[in-house]
Amino acid sequence: MNDQNKICTAELVKVSKVFSRSGNETIAVNNVSFRVCAGELVLLLGPSGSGKTTLLTLLAGLQEPTNGSVFIFGKKVQDYSSAELQRLRANKMGFIFQTFCLLENLNVLENVTLVMKFAGIREKSARSHAVKCLERFGVGHLWNEFPGKLSQGEKQRVAVARAIANGARLVLADEPTGSLATEQGMAIIEFLHDSVTNDGLSVVIASHDERIANYASRVYRLRDGFLL
């Protein structure tokens, strides 16, 4: 199947994002177009401040573009209501953050089942599915631990398990290796790559880590909001 015929999960068409603060305008993203399809791992590569995270938030529907169009699952983001976007994030999207963003008051299992609860999955089936997800990423035995007791690598594995536990079709990862040692970081990318290959997930990674390019279906290089 060539690239044009693949099912497009998310697409940005000539998207710009401008932030205005006290009369000063900052162009975070300038005329960017790209897309991510099922079974693809797309890498947004660039230094800090290049607009990678802004692109992820646009793909998540957390903010609207100043110009251009963002399509998520075939529908323009502006055409979704805020409740529909919330349900979309709960049911079809997964998120991985540089600082993991696990909820410190909940144990590992509860962190994973919480997003499944958001997706409307019942408690009992959520728990058994969450355990399977945790086991898949090698952290099943830590289900009763609180995030504060986990290593950085373990936290990120739990975060990856959480990102896909709700049956997400699009996973957005913001600097997923940023807080990890080299070996741990690459292990996480391999996990994501396996999910793309085996489950047909769409993954968009925003990172400055060149090594991730080896695993990416496509790499988009960014600088000062422009695609190079």
Added chain:
Amino acid sequence: MYALKTLSRQYVRFIITSFGIALCLILMLFLLAIYHGVADASVRYVRESKADIWVLQRHAANLLRGTSILTNRHGDLIKNVKGIKSMAPILFFTATVNLPGTSASVHLVGYDPVTGKGGPPEILKGDTLRNNDQIVLDNSFAAKYRIKVGDIFVIRDDTLTVAGLSGGTNLFVIQFAFITLEKARELLGFPGILSCYQIVVEPGLNPVSVAGLIRAVSPDLAVFDKVTFLNNNIHEAETGVMPLLYIVALIGAIVLTALLSLILSVYVLEQQRDYAIMKALGAPSEFIPVIIIQQSLILAGNGMILALLMFGPMLKAVGRFSPTVSAQTSFNQILTVASGLLIISLLSSILPLVRQRHIYPLEVFK
């Protein structure tokens, strides 16, 4: 439950907050108990009296506040009214008594010990009056000043023996003490003086009709059937200083609302990042508000349980420390406070709910 986990992770604060809420609730329960206790005790003498009709001086309407001075002549005017079975003259006045190292005021009631009409509603210890040299004191008054049956009690130059201790005679600010009518008149120095007549009507007659006949004979007197007179006294009890107790209870409720609102706002501030994460991950719009309301209800519920556990012993301790404090607790009062607490906990959630609306999922990406 996320709400409970968040609260219990900071267990010291959780305990302190619960105790703070419990103390506010105890204050409210206590004030309500005093209000009802005093309101009830203030009118118990009238309520438990066997009199069907009360006759007082013109313009006097109750026993609690107001003066009524009558003479035997008034009795002569009305004694032949048809339907009157018996008339008991009663004399009330307030006297200051000297006690070892202090002085106190009592509301003296002079009555005829032979008929017993106008005497104490209940004798808790000892006996009723048998002669002019005896006195019956209110039980709480006696406890406060450590007076026992058989002790000597001095009013002005007269030495009286405590014959018994009565119940239902504590008006909170002052207590009843019972002596013979003859002794009361002797203490005042006005023979033939009295404050009111307690009248019992013939069986089967309507006291309201008999009261009308008495008024017709002597229009200058204030004549009340028992129900009207009781209501007058209840109204007097409830419109004096007593409403202040409700105001203090209301202030307690406002303080509790502010306290709970502040604590919940602190929790929202502390959980700001968690809430932003939840929003980013697709938490339904009602998910975080439900957590905040649950937190409020858990804190309030915990406070209520602690308050109920502490209230009984605290009431006993207050009773021991200050016997004249008359408190009366009922299930309805607890229900009232619990209902008020439910409203308070919902009201307290408003500010934190508004605060959480300004937490944005984009904060997670910073």
